[in-house]
Amino acid sequence: xxxxxxxxxxxxxxxxxxxxxxxxxxxxxxxxxxxxxxxxxxxxxxxxxxxxxxxxxxxxxxxxxxxxxxxxxx
Amino acid sequence: xxxxxxxxxxxxxxxxxxxxxxxxxxxxxxxxxxxxxxxxxxxxxxxxxxxxxxxxxxxxxxxxxxxxxxxxxxxxxxxxxxxxxxxxxxxxxxxxxxxxxxxxxxxxxxxxxxxxxxxxxxxxxxxxxxxxxxxxxxxxxxxxxxxxxxxxxxxxxxxxxxxxxxxxxxxxxxxxxxxxxxxxxxxxxxxxxxxxxxxxxxxxxxxxxxxxxxxxxxxxxxxxxxxxxxxxxxxxxxxxxxxxxxxxxxxxxxxxxxxxxxxxxxxxxxxxxxxxxxxxxxxxxxxxxxxxxxxxxxxxxxxxxxxxxxxxxxxxxxxxxxxxxxxxxxxxxxxxxxxxxxxxxxxxxxxxxxxxxxxxxxxxxxxxxxxxxxxxxxxxxxxxxxxxxxxxxxxxxxxxxxxxxxxxxxxxxxxxxxxxxxxxxxxxxxxxxxxxxxxxxxxxxxxxxxxxxxxxxxxxxxxxxxxxxxxxxxxxxxxxxxxxxxxxxxxxxxxxxxxx
Numbered sequence: 001x002x003x004x005x006x007x008x009x010x011x012x013x014x015x016x017x018x019x020x021x022x023x024x025x026x027x028x029x030x031x032x033x034x035x036x037x038x039x040x041x042x043x044x045x046x047x048x049x050x051x052x053x054x055x056x057x058x059x060x061x062x063x064x065x066x067x068x069x070x071x072x073x074x
Numbered sequence: 075x076x077x078x079x080x081x082x083x084x085x086x087x088x089x090x091x092x093x094x095x096x097x098x099x100x101x102x103x104x105x106x107x108x109x110x111x112x113x114x115x116x117x118x119x120x121x122x123x124x125x126x127x128x129x130x131x132x133x134x135x136x137x138x139x140x141x142x143x144x145x146x147x148x149x150x151x152x153x154x155x156x157x158x159x160x161x162x163x164x165x166x167x168x169x170x171x172x173x174x175x176x177x178x179x180x181x182x183x184x185x186x187x188x189x190x191x192x193x194x195x196x197x198x199x200x201x202x203x204x205x206x207x208x209x210x211x212x213x214x215x216x217x218x219x220x221x222x223x224x225x226x227x228x229x230x231x232x233x234x235x236x237x238x239x240x241x242x243x244x245x246x247x248x249x250x251x252x253x254x255x256x257x258x259x260x261x262x263x264x265x266x267x268x269x270x271x272x273x274x275x276x277x278x279x280x281x282x283x284x285x286x287x288x289x290x291x292x293x294x295x296x297x298x299x300x301x302x303x304x305x306x307x308x309x310x311x312x313x314x315x316x317x318x319x320x321x322x323x324x325x326x327x328x329x330x331x332x333x334x335x336x337x338x339x340x341x342x343x344x345x346x347x348x349x350x351x352x353x354x355x356x357x358x359x360x361x362x363x364x365x366x367x368x369x370x371x372x373x374x375x376x377x378x379x380x381x382x383x384x385x386x387x388x389x390x391x392x393x394x395x396x397x398x399x400x401x402x403x404x405x406x407x408x409x410x411x412x413x414x415x416x417x418x419x420x421x422x423x424x425x426x427x428x429x430x431x432x433x434x435x436x437x438x439x440x441x442x443x444x445x446x447x448x449x450x451x452x453x454x455x456x457x458x459x460x461x462x463x464x465x466x467x468x469x470x471x472x473x474x475x476x477x478x479x480x481x482x483x484x485x486x487x488x489x490x491x492x493x494x495x496x497x498x499x500x501x502x503x504x505x506x507x508x509x510x511x512x513x514x515x516x517x518x519x520x521x522x523x524x525x526x527x528x529x530x531x532x533x534x535x536x537x538x539x540x541x542x543x544x545x546x547x548x549x550x551x552x553x554x555x556x557x558x559x560x561x562x563x564x565x566x567x568x569x570x571x572x573x574x
Contacts, residue, residue, distance in 0.1 A: 008565050011562050030419075048419045049494065067566055
């Protein structure tokens with residue numbers, strides 16, 4: 001099955017943007033910027049869990065999106 | 075001849091081996107883990123869980139003894155799994171041990187702040203709040219100081235600490251004779267909920283015992299290790315269990331399970347029995363124990379990372395040794411950053427469970443290594459053999475798995491988040507191994523399929539679970555994120571397959 005370059009690149013870029021947003025949100029949670037922990041009513045005990053989940057999701061998304069963008073450029 | 079004599083004189087005997095075991099095990103854990111176990115999990119039956127912990131620990135320590143006597147090399151569980159299985163299993167054992175040490179070190183940093191707050195609440199109450207509010211800064215500060223000391227190679231005076239601890243506990247126990255204790259039922263009730271709580275408590279307080287493996291790691295320095303190490307393990311485990319049992323029993327008899335807000339269990343009990351001096355003594359002991367544990371954790375972490383880097387599993391930069399002080403400073407910095415990250419989160423219970431789960435998985439792998447080596451190398455010289463084989467390693471594996479499962483049966487949200495996080499980090503371990511050891515020999519297409527699968531899975535999870543977690547206003551965004559992850563996952567898998 002052949003994959004069109006343009007849609008693959010668009011999906012790749014969107015996924016990279018989502019990864020960056022997740023990473024920024026992770027940092028905001030960690031440093032409690034704009035009181036996000038209070039806004040989302042997060043118990044402090046579960047903070048590391050959310051940080052790890054967001055970190056893993058960002059990592060997977062950035063690699064996956066990066067592959068698609070690279071594929072589109074070839 | 076003279077060389078042999080000198081070597082014999084240099085090595086430690088049974089008494090020193092017992093001290094090594096005790097100094098490895100007695101640490102900051104008793105000051106923190108008993109609190110949640112008593113006030114939130116199982117109440118007074120926590121004391122029975124302590125004895126159970128001692129027994130489980132002993133079964134795996136017998137496996138450790140056999141392996142350390144047969145393979146007297148540095149590296150502990152990482153080395154044993156490397157000889158038995160090699161490859162991914164040994165990499166996983168080393169990584170899990172490192173993670174457990176990072177979580178333990180972060181927990182020690184939190185205990186440091188808690189005990190400092192407890193000390194100042196007695197001596198200078200006006201600045202207690204200031205200490206607790208700036209806990210994160212204190213954690214960063216103390217870890218940076220310890221990093222500098224660790225890079226300089228300063229060793230902890232563990233023998234002095236263990237003797238001081240035992241002395242403090244003995245004073246506490248002897249003074250409690252005059253105190254009227256409230257009788258408590260320490261046997262868990264015969265109900266499913268109570269049994270689940272009992273096992274969850276055992277899992278949670280398990281890190282109080284695991285430090286005893288320091289004795290096994292130090293086996294090459296012990297005279298006649300084939301005999302002395304197992305004896306020292308047995309004596310240390312019995313001594314430790316008795317001391318923990320007695321201290322916890324007094325604590326439970328003095329502090330009511332409903333007094334969770336009064337402060338740390340042992341500090342409150344010490345203040346009530348011994349007065350102000352008791353509170354000060356226990357706070358100081360907690361501070362010294364946590365600082366010592368953080369220092370030890372850093373050295374263990376740098377040693378593990380250095381070893382895995384030497385074997386090609388991790389980048390070579392982690393082996394870099396400081397020109398002046400002779401320590402692996404890059405590995406120490408890398409580990410310390412992780413400790414700061416988790417320590418400043420302030421999640422005591424999460425870190426307690428996470429440290430325990432890491433150790434339990436390592437214990438299971440060590441027992442598996444023993445079984446594997448008995449089959450793979452039947453003629454290997456074994457100065458000590460684990461008694462009742464294969465019962466002891468089998469019991470060790472089963473108990474490790476049970477202790478991992480029971481906190482989840484109890485639906486303890488802290489345990490659930492700790493185990494999911496641990497599994498996520500194990501996934502990173504697999505990907506790291508794949509990148510370092512597999513991909514460089516094949517090509518990047520297999521990695522692409524793996525990442526595509528992970529992206530697809532996370533997308534489906536987000537689309538299914540997202541709407542139940544996030545507020546309705548975020549539904550469209552969550553669905554978009556899930557859909558993009560699913561499509562990207564499919565595209566990556568298809569692209570990799572098409573190329574082939």
